[in-house]
Structures are given as C-alpha cells and as structure tokens.
Amino acid sequence: MLRIVNRVLIGIIGLALVALGGSVLAVGLGLKPPPWWIHDGRKDVLLSYAERTRWRDDGWWWPTVVAALAVLVLLALWWLAAVLRRRRLAEVLVDTGDGEGALLRGRALEGVLASEARQLDGVAQAHVLLTGRRSTPEARVRLLVEPHVDPGAALHLLTAEALAHARDSAGLAALPAEVRLRGVKHRAERVS
Known part of the structure; x- marks a missing residue:
C-alpha cells in the first residue's frame, strides 16, 4: 500500500x-x-517587488516562512528515508558454535524456506520475505492454499516443519513469522 x-x-x-x-x-x-x-x-x-516586500516589516512573517520551510524539509527527509529504507534483509548472522559467526544470504534462506513451504500438502504457492536485523530476523510468509486444506493444519505444518528447519539450520533462538493465507480461486468450467 x-x-x-x-x-x-x-x-x-x-x-x-x-x-x-x-x-x-x-x-x-x-x-x-x-x-x-x-x-x-x-x-x-x-513575484513583483511589492509582493515580495509586503509583509517584511511584520514580526510574524519571517518566523512563519522559516517554520513552514523547515516543516517541508523535514517531511521531504522523512519521505526520502522511507523510500530508501531496505525492506528485505540482506544477510543473516549464523552462529557456528565456535565463537565465530558466518553470514548467510537472506535471499538464500528465503528461497529455501519458500521451496520447503511449497512442498507442504495443499500449498500451491509460497512467498517469503525476511525483515528485521541480521541477528534477529523475522519472516513474512504468504501462502496460497488449495480449497480443500484446513488453514489451521497448513499453519501448523508451516511452523512445525519449514520454519523450524530454517530456525534450526541458521542457529537462531527464534524466528518469528507473520503468515498470511489465501485460498486458490478456480474458474468455473463447463462439464459436458
């Protein structure tokens, strides 16, 4: 949006x-x-000379102009920061157990998590996006499920299998996830 x-x-x-x-x-x-x-x-x-100097002698004019321009600059900087902020996590810090750490590409973990979610029973499509910090990533998962699938069962399978495997393989203490489920819409076909 x-x-x-x-x-x-x-x-x-x-x-x-x-x-x-x-x-x-x-x-x-x-x-x-x-x-x-x-x-x-x-x-x-x-702007003519008269229009430019109309309120010059009033005490409220210049503070109002400066305040309005400062608000415009702050709004423009906020907008620029919102546009340039990364939505996707570039890398995940993996604990190797020896006091060192390794970096795992965020897209690689997203791809593995999405492919494992697609293999679940009744899942037509899966899309995964990692956000957050590299030491504490969060997953946003969108699943497109078949009409015969129970959403609770699909969510349980996703958390028990795909998310648990991703969390364990990356050595993360937790992998919080926001999951959105949507049902597949099939077109009506004429049977002859």
Whole structure:
C-alpha cells in the first residue's frame, strides 16, 4: 500500500513540476500565455517587488516562512528515508558454535524456506520475505492454499516443519513469522 501511495505522490508532484517548469520555459521563450496565467510575458517576474516586500516589516512573517520551510524539509527527509529504507534483509548472522559467526544470504534462506513451504500438502504457492536485523530476523510468509486444506493444519505444518528447519539450520533462538493465507480461486468450467 505504501508503495502505491509513494508512486502516486511522486507522479503527481513530478507532473506538477514538469507542467509549471515547462510553462515558465515556454513563456520565457516567447510563447503567449493564456490570460489567467500567473505571469504575462517574457519580461514579467513571478513575484513583483511589492509582493515580495509586503509583509517584511511584520514580526510574524519571517518566523512563519522559516517554520513552514523547515516543516517541508523535514517531511521531504522523512519521505526520502522511507523510500530508501531496505525492506528485505540482506544477510543473516549464523552462529557456528565456535565463537565465530558466518553470514548467510537472506535471499538464500528465503528461497529455501519458500521451496520447503511449497512442498507442504495443499500449498500451491509460497512467498517469503525476511525483515528485521541480521541477528534477529523475522519472516513474512504468504501462502496460497488449495480449497480443500484446513488453514489451521497448513499453519501448523508451516511452523512445525519449514520454519523450524530454517530456525534450526541458521542457529537462531527464534524466528518469528507473520503468515498470511489465501485460498486458490478456480474458474468455473463447463462439464459436458
């Protein structure tokens, strides 16, 4: 959901900036703007001297401008941090038992966990995503199960077999998992 909102916001802001910048460039190159546009021609400025200095002597003006710009900068930095933050765990720290540690690629553990989950009875598809820290990973599992499968039994098999094997093989104390189950939808077919 966040990805969709992010793409829509970036698209709207990008379109607005392209439209505004393109129109200013077109007017600057000599194109006649419509009468309702914010500036009239090539020699016109976006803000006149009177508009720029209207509230200069009021005591509230500059603190308000600085506060509004600071809020905009903080919102932009928060958005950038949310976009750049990694969702997927790159590596898992495996305890080798000799005081040393080894690094296991997160995608390798995801692939093994997903393939073992797909082999469970009644599971049509499985998708696994590892999140968290490399010493305490967490799994997000999505299972697509056949209509005849009991969801409780599928969840029990997943935790008792696939997740337990992954936890034990990586030497983790715990591997918390969020599991989402969805049923397969078959199209109706005509029987002759």
